Amino acid sequence: MQVTVEKPESGLEHTINVTLPSTDLDSKVEKRLAQMRSTVKMDGFRPGKVPLSIVKKRYGGQVRQEMLGETVQESFYNAINQQDLNVAGYPQFHKLDEQDGQILYSAKFEVFPEIKLPKFDTLSIEVNQSEVTDADVEMMVTKLREQKSAWKSANGNKKAKAGDQVIIDFVGKKDGVEFEGGKAEDVPLELGSGRMIPGFEEGIEGMKKGEEKTIEVTFPEDYQSEDLKGQTVTFDITVHSVQSKVLPEIDEEFVKSLGVEAGTEEALIEEVTANMKKELARAVENKNRSLVLDALSEAVEVDLPQSLVQQEAQTLLNRQAEQFKQQGLKPEDLGMNADMFKEEAEKRVKIGLVLGEVIKQNNIEATDEGRKAFIEEQASSYDDPQEVINWYANNPDAQKEIDAILIEREITKSILAEANVKEVSKKFEEIVNTAA
Numbered sequence: 001m002q003v004t005v006e007k008p009e010s011g012l013e014h015t016i017n018v019t020l021p022s023t024d025l026d027s028k029v030e031k032r033l034a035q036m037r038s039t040v041k042m043d044g045f046r047p048g049k050v051p052l053s054i055v056k057k058r059y060g061g062q063v064r065q066e067m068l069g070e071t072v073q074e075s076f077y078n079a080i081n082q083q084d085l086n087v088a089g090y091p092q093f094h095k096l097d098e099q100d101g102q103i104l105y106s107a108k109f110e111v112f113p114e115i116k117l118p119k120f121d122t123l124s125i126e127v128n129q130s131e132v133t134d135a136d137v138e139m140m141v142t143k144l145r146e147q148k149s150a151w152k153s154a155n156g157n158k159k160a161k162a163g164d165q166v167i168i169d170f171v172g173k174k175d176g177v178e179f180e181g182g183k184a185e186d187v188p189l190e191l192g193s194g195r196m197i198p199g200f201e202e203g204i205e206g207m208k209k210g211e212e213k214t215i216e217v218t219f220p221e222d223y224q225s226e227d228l229k230g231q232t233v234t235f236d237i238t239v240h241s242v243q244s245k246v247l248p249e250i251d252e253e254f255v256k257s258l259g260v261e262a263g264t265e266e267a268l269i270e271e272v273t274a275n276m277k278k279e280l281a282r283a284v285e286n287k288n289r290s291l292v293l294d295a296l297s298e299a300v301e302v303d304l305p306q307s308l309v310q311q312e313a314q315t316l317l318n319r320q321a322e323q324f325k326q327q328g329l330k331p332e333d334l335g336m337n338a339d340m341f342k343e344e345a346e347k348r349v350k351i352g353l354v355l356g357e358v359i360k361q362n363n364i365e366a367t368d369e370g371r372k373a374f375i376e377e378q379a380s381s382y383d384d385p386q387e388v389i390n391w392y393a394n395n396p397d398a399q400k401e402i403d404a405i406l407i408e409r410e411i412t413k414s415i416l417a418e419a420n421v422k423e424v425s426k427k428f429e430e431i432v433n434t435a436a
Contacts, residue, residue: 093105125421154244191204203217207242293411
């Protein structure tokens with residue numbers, strides 16, 4: 001096999017030219033046809049008794065193309081191994097030809113770039129620190145009460161305000177004429193929820209039970225109805241009831257309904273506090289890990305293999321498309337394409353390459369002990385921890401994700417031990433709501 005490689009003055013794309021004898025291809029074709037002869041079925045012949053010459057005549061061209069593809073693929077990877085080239089993505093074959101007992105082809109491909117890592121002590125990184133306060137716990141308990149709240153009708157003099165629920169009839173009119181879909185009766189509406197078009201809920205604020213009022217609102221320019229988008233209309237509103245949200249008392253029934261068998265407020269607060277501390281610790285770790293790895297990635301200048309970027313962008317597109325399908329939306333109707341995800345794909349490919357180099361230089365790998373501890377910690381939040389442990393044991397892909405997290409933890413720990421680190425205090429809500 002003769003191999004020549006054309007290397008670029010800059011960039012990652014290479015071209016390889018390969019010439020190899022077709023002798024091996026001929027023998028592979030003969031062997032495959034012989035195997036087919038034992039199973040092929042043709043009218044007038046018993047199974048396995050079809051003459052080889054007939055099998056060759058009917059299937060020879062197809063088999064030769066298949067074997068040629070396999071031969072080219074195999075020879076390509078043998079060739080790049082000989083040349084000690086680390087191919088990124090998939091090669092593009094062209095100029096494939098057979099002549100004078102030889103197979104000739106060229107292939108274009110990108111190689112992985114060389115990564116020059118910065119010294120960790122040159123990195124300056126801001127990381128987050130946070131703690132669960134009494135106010136955070138009180139807020140969480142209030143949220144739990146709101147989840148089990150009930151609406152109670154207020155007296156007839158109460159004016160509706162944001163946070164109240166009203167039961168209303170409404171009739172929408174455009175130029176004084178009712179429009180389709182603009183009329184409904186006995187509709188429950190929480191003011192301030194944003195369910196209706198801008199101005200509708202605000203127009204009801206201040207109304208009382210039994211009151212009637214006409215409000216004027218304008219539909220958004222991107223409203224789904226062509227007849228209504230951007231149009232100013234009126235709604236005749238009738239309020240049948242104004243209701244206030246009533247939170248349940250923190251009594252034994254309420255506490256037990258949340259799975260806290262002790263049934264006391266003290267036990268509830270203890271349970272909520274413990275769960276919030278676990279959630280915050282995970283969120284802080286995830287957020288800080290992302291900040292550290294982003295800082296590392298930003299400190300590296302590297303050419304990215306565009307084939308890997310394209311593959312990653314397509315993966316991100318497919319993932320988003322699947323989410324839309326589950327919501328009943330068609331991705332094609334939204335005009336989505338892989339280019340929309342290119343920036344995120346470039347970021348992910350770059351950090352993947354950088355982390356790969358850190359792993360290689362420092363021989364970092366996940367351990368059985370670390371993997372076991374991670375799974376047990378995750379399982380402790382469930383009613384049946386052993387069921388979760390068994391699930392991980394039977395899902396190799398999930399274990400690979402754990403290994404990736406554990407390795408990133410080790411890299412993060414190593415960087416933080418040397419980098420210039422500044423801690424920034426954040427509130428519980430800031431950390432939890434923006435955790436990576």
